[in-house]
Amino acid sequence: MSTRRLATVTIFMVMVLILAACVGRRQAFECDDPIGCVEVPPGEPIKIAALQAISGAVASLGTDQVRGVEIAIDDRGGELLGHPIDLTVEDDLCSAEGGTTGAQKIVSDPQVIGIIGTSCSGAAVPASQIMSEAGLVMISGSNTSPFLTSLGGEKGNAWQPGYFRTAHNDEVQGAAAANFAYNELGVRKAASIHDGDPYTQGLAMVFNQVFEELGGEIVMATAVNKGDTDMRPVLTSIAAAGAELVFFPIFQPEGDFIVLQSKEIEGFEGVYLMGADGLLSDTFVESVGEQGKGMYFSGPASPEGPEYDEFVRKYEEKYGEKPIQAFHAHAYDAANMLFKAIEETAVVQDDGTVYILRQKLRDYLYNLKNFQGLTGTLSCNEFGDCADPKITVVRLDDPAAGIEGLRKNVVFVYEP
């Protein structure tokens, strides 16, 4: 009895569904792109994805960028070529395996055209490979490891076609920090601390190298671990080594501990402290307060100007807080680059159907020059590096002025 009922229901359903499916077919478009095309029928969305770290200890890094992308979409009224823009957000967990699963989930939808991400370089290595093989493009706002694009003018180990970034190659920032320390501050003995993150380790490494090339001496290249709280021993070592400057391109809260505890170490008075963009945040300035006075930060040139102010206004309006990290503008630029490339390369049919040619899209991006973004003038090279190569160093003079005040207090500009 019940079995029969089940069968009846099933057959009925299948019939309904087949009928529904038979409605509507349209004429074909000849796709000659070597890696394929995406067809977006009228009314269907153009799909892009964000692959960012949105959970765990580095959640703010990814969340900030997702917001940047969302604002970029809002700025276009949520539409591109008359199609709604559909954004999927995936978590890259800031790890290789997280990047893999996230990327696989994204590419499993053949309609997705491009990815804004990842947050972390480690996640980018497998993710860029997966997206590259699937024919997508990926633009990251915060990957900085040289191996993703180029190292010393050569293709990096993890380079993949279709990978771009609006963030700086560490090579640039490390060199900027070293130049500033050696030439501007006149420091001859420096120390560096990283925290075992590929980003911080890479940056510290470049700093050490360039500083020594300039003729300085790295008296201690050391490291701490994420989660460490007691920095006094490592600071004692550095003081004993006689360093005049410490470069620690690490994150919160370890960075806070270094600054706060350095005041308690004998022999640490007069040693310059220098962080990087990982510490350029409101919570850091608030946390170190007066103790952080006189500290330097290297980082990409802070976006400024009326467009950026407008952007920040939208951000605050939409999310109820000030930008929480330093990469929202990079992500915003990345998204806009992608939209522009789609607009320029897509084939639009009369009925509104849009065809996006994947290789053509990539080629367009590789040849993109002088794109005006919030972070400056972006031009992509053959390795996918698109960032405006301007790095600035800022100094914390007035903690009460917060991150805004700090960003404006530029003491050095580096352009290779």
Next chain:
Amino acid sequence: MAEIAPVPEKAPVIEDVRLKAPEVSLERAAKLGGVAGIVAVFVSANGMVQAFAERDIISGVLSMGYTLLFLVPLIMAYLAAREPPVLEGFEAPEKGPRNVLAGLIVGALTGLIMAIFVLVASAVDMRRVFINISPQLLELLTFGQGMGGLVFLVGGCLLTGAVGGLMQLAEGRWRRALWGALAWTLLIGLLEVIVAQLFRGLGLGFLSPLFYAGTGGLTPLGTAVVFVLAFLYYWSVVPKVDMWQRRYAHMPAERQRSVRLSLTVAAVLLVAILPQVLGPFVSEVLDLVGIFLLMGLGLNIVVGFAGLLDLGYVAFFAVGAYTTAILTSPASPRWSPEMSFWAALPFVILAAALAGIIVGTPVLRMRGDYLAIVTLGFGEIARLLLLSDWLRPVFGGAQGILKIPTLSIGPIVFRTPVDMFYPIVGFCLVAAYISWKLKNSRIGRAWMAMREDEQVAEAMGVDIVEIKLKAFIVGAVIASFGGALFATKIGSVFPHSFSLLVSITVLVLIIVGGLGNIPGVVVGTLALVGLPELLREFQEYRLLAYGVLLILMMLYRPEGLLPSKQWVRELHEEELMQDAWLKMEEDRRRAQAQAAQGDLPARPEEA
């Protein structure tokens, strides 16, 4: 000296009486109602209701946020309305309005507590401390109707409470079918992406828009179809499973074998087409499940069989991954022999065995928790060494090792996750075979004996040192397979992939699956690695749910999802030790009595 009381002349022989069944306790219902209220407040205050308010399960009708909120009184009411377990010698309880009343009490209390919460939250701004008690949340909770909306909130709680109570009145088959249908509807609603992919994979892509609305969530039609199908399944198919099993048990051995064979063939076929149908993303998840499964199988030998609590198991995984990386990658910093995966495999095994000995030897004399912390230490040491600047010339430090070639056999290259599924399954089968084979051998018995009582095992001629080292070595080698596959699959290795969390996850999954049992490890891995990956939408609440799940699991089903008999025994040892024997004595007496009447042989048969 006291006078001795008189004693009845004949020994009193009392026949068993039927004792009156206890009633559903309303007091307990009130308690559970309080708990439900607190849970509901918690779910709201930590932001879940709001975070999932946008995500629809049934498009335009029911959001995930509300589902979460109202599931609380529903489940609690159901539990509160359940009668206490029927003990031997007691009458079966009767169902009635009291069950529903208990459900209503739960609903009422939940509603009341939620209402108080809403009133307090709207009167006092607590946002500085509780960041998620926002105006938007209050709006959601009052259904956008201002304080008048509280009527809906309380009404909803009452309604779900009553439904929970009513569920208890339903006869067993109905009850199961209703719960099953409900669960499947929610699940299908949640797994939108995967189901859509499944449709595509089966060539039924046109079905998706009928089931799912473009804005997320099931369409009303989809909901109805899923609910009805699931209901029918539980109504008509599930009850038959028992019957099929019984029928199978009564088949002659030959028929059994052919049934088994055909089931195996079906399983193999299923596994073979599975990744093709499910597409790259689910395959990716399955690959990950497979890699964790390998580790689970290995750790199951160490913990489940040999009883050595290892919290640093990830070290062996790392050894496998890094050995593979160094030997196969052209980008390995110091040595790069650029071997193929298969040429590197023997070295991987060797390195893992060596690591097993290195970890195993110092801990030979340690037991239990000492072992746990020391192995944890080894796991951390391994990770930190891989990460260190000191060994960066060999392991690449934080930058890891890149460019690990993809796996290939001759001309076949396993590039995509769909391809990788097959070698991973292959390795899993090998590992499962190894653990099954060892379990039923001299060595497996020695492990189990050692787990039960190390001293006695030693006194029975088991060389504890040898057998412990063997457990560590086999466990290490199996984990290193996982590591090797991980490295070649991801194409790069970074020290961050080998954190303590991995060790803990693997330990947890074998225990949740059912310690000491190979199928249990499979189920545990699917549940704890597969499901969270599929439910990526839960984002940061995943680990919260994970924690709750672990606690509930251990409280209510400590033997795991698919337990081994031994583990069940151990968990219920006290009861069983005392009673199994009592029961047997009783059975024997009965059997003897019957034998005296000439019915049955005087030997107790196993039930």
Next chain:
Amino acid sequence: MQRALPQQISDRFNFAAGVIWALRVIVAAIVVWGAVSTLTSGFYSASQWRDLFIFGLAQGGVYALIALGYTMVYGILGFINFAHGEVFMSGMMIGYFVADYLNEAGMWNGNPVLALLIVLVVSMLTSTGVAVLVERIAYRPLRESPRIVPLITSIGASFFIQYAFRGLFGAGVKSYPRMEALQGAITVLGVRILKVHVLVIVAVFIMMGLLYWFVEKTRMGKAIRAVAEDKEIAALMGVDIDRAIVMTFAIGGMMAGAAGLLYALVFNQVFFFSGFLPGIKAFTAAVLGGIGNIVGAMLGGIVLGIVESVGPILILSGLGIPAPHQLKDVVAFTVLVLVLIFRPKGLLGERLAEERD
């Protein structure tokens, strides 16, 4: 079995003994070589060594306070309460909100002693509450289960508390207000010590003394010891087992709460993950000292703190290993492994009472 241990080992575990002996020699050589070359290099001044030692002592004191919770629970229930790090964090977190409020009200720096006491009480109450609640919900029903079951529950509880706190109070790092009275250093017996470290060290020793007195001398302490030894018999004596166990968790929680405040004063910061690493370290300390042994936990904590602070520099940098601080935990865990190899029950671990027949 205590006497002539080396000889016995070499008889009983021939293979293992060889490895262990080799290990012993290698480790001794490494330590001596590293230490000698560091010391002879003259890189660090005597006052720097002394500072390092005091940093370690203060850090170790905090570990010791947390370790007490592990060790007491282990002593009475026989399993590792993984959630104890979160108990510690919870006190620190709720303490932050009170401290923040007091700071705004001007009391934090206006009347630091009273403010500290208030935050201390709140922090201890919170941690105690969380510890007791976890016991009630997650451990009490599992008392008769094999120990691995509550162990898993405690891992679950640990995740739950972390992410519940994250959900309720946000993911951001919260900075305790600065207490001016605790800034700077004072000189004690010619040694310059940070004020905050003085406070920590004094507080730790007072707390430990109180605890020792409680467990050894009071009626409840005796009841706890009896329950730790044999629950059923203790119940027969009229001891309320549940109460004794709750008491144990409560004391562990109180100690953790106090540790939380001290930790916050030294490091100023708290976020939902702050309990994890100190928890692991304190657990290590408890095992190092001999788990189940209260004095052992104190000793283990302090030893661990000092090893972490002095060890990397003393041993590793002398060996020419770059970035020795990165390997701080390697040194700490190696010390643990070595201690357990030579004293399998920890530094002060109880010799298992040999049963007489």
Next chain:
Amino acid sequence: MALLEVRGLSKDFGGLRAIDHLDFHVEEGEIVSVIGPNGAGKTTLFNLITGLFQPDEGEIIFDGHNLVGLRPDQITRLGVARTFQTVRLFFNMTILENVMVGLHGRTRSGILDTILSLPRQREEEEFIRQQAIEALSFFGKRLVGFRLNQPAFVLSYANRRRLEIARAMATGAKLLLLDEPTAGMNPRETLELTELIGRLRDEKGYTIVLIEHDMRVVKGVSDRVVVLDYGRKIAEGDYEEVAHNERVLEAYLGRKAVRSA
């Protein structure tokens, strides 16, 4: 020469002398009972012989080997097996598996043999199984048949004791050390076991040392009785001699027990 010879054996526990310069021997084929008050050091003696404890002084010579310094498993492989005062079975393993563990020391196959399922390994598994069943069969039908695959904890107290003896037999030992084999048994079971102990020697050729409190058992089976008190031997001889020794009566037996035995 005696099968087991203990000379000048001493053992301290934190200042407490459990065994005090004990001399003691067992001839091949003999059944020797060790009796003495609780805490006299009887079980400690067993623990020393089987290597669970290391003596502070003295020698233990078994079958020409000095056992001092050997591991318990090595000692078992040399031919000494034991049971425990509190029955210590592998309760969660089946009855058959319990006994099969006893054969561990007599077999060889390793991990690779097992994984590859070599013929040698399969033969060995069969051998283990047969030997185990044979050992169990010694106790009649109680432990074989449908019981083989039941977990050990379902067994009654008496059967647990029997299983423990079977497990010890399976190690292929020459010398069995039985620690209170009849404790917890009812009189009928005790009598039966007394008989079995005799048969163990007569049919299977085991040499047996047992610790026992039940004087009926001691009287029933012993060729020789050794009495310990405070780790020292206070009397030795056949049952009648010992039972009428004043020191033994005072320290251990009491008058009633002798009468009722």
Next chain:
Amino acid sequence: MSGNNHHPVLQLKNINTHYGPIHILRNINIEIYPGEIVCLLGGNASGKTTTLRTILGMVRPSAGEIYLDGERVDGLPTTEIVKRGISMVPENRRLFKRMTVLENLEMGAFLRHDQDGIREDLERIFELFPRVKERLHQKAGTLSGGEQQMVAIGRALMSRPKVLLMDEPSMGLAPVLVEQTFEIIQQINQHGTTIFVVEQNANMALSIAHRGYVLQTGRIVLADTAQNLLHNEMMRQAYLGEM
């Protein structure tokens, strides 16, 4: 000695106990009158220990009532039951081995607050067991078996129980100690303590008890005076070792 001899000091009325779903005790009825020594006999796993645990509130009976001195005590927590006057000498003595002998005895008086009374009782116990006094500050784990037995009994007496339960006092003891133990039991009884002994060693137990119950698979199958039981045919076969 408490007043009316015709009202039982301890009474179990239709007690049923379950472990999980399994029915262990089935309608147990036991009455113990003031001043008596009553023994409960039975083989292993017949439910003897469960009976004791039920009396002490360590297991809740699923049905039935327990009265102590006329007051209903089933369902009360163990602490409360001990406070009302039941204490037990556990099987195998089970002292707190890491505590001193004195601390062990003090634990016995855990619920009492009358320091003088406690001191008095200590003296009484030293009188009863002079050996114990000599070992007062030793760790209990270092005592010999006989001494441990004395401390265990002394510890149970420290709470001045109305009924003293003894779980297998002869288990694992040397013959001379068994004898001594039973002598002590008689002695304590003569000082006025009601005693409920659970034993396997039926011979010994019946030789000192006034009355006895026989438990088999969770049921009372015999209840009679000790004398009658000693001569009961079934008893002689099953428990008294006459073959």
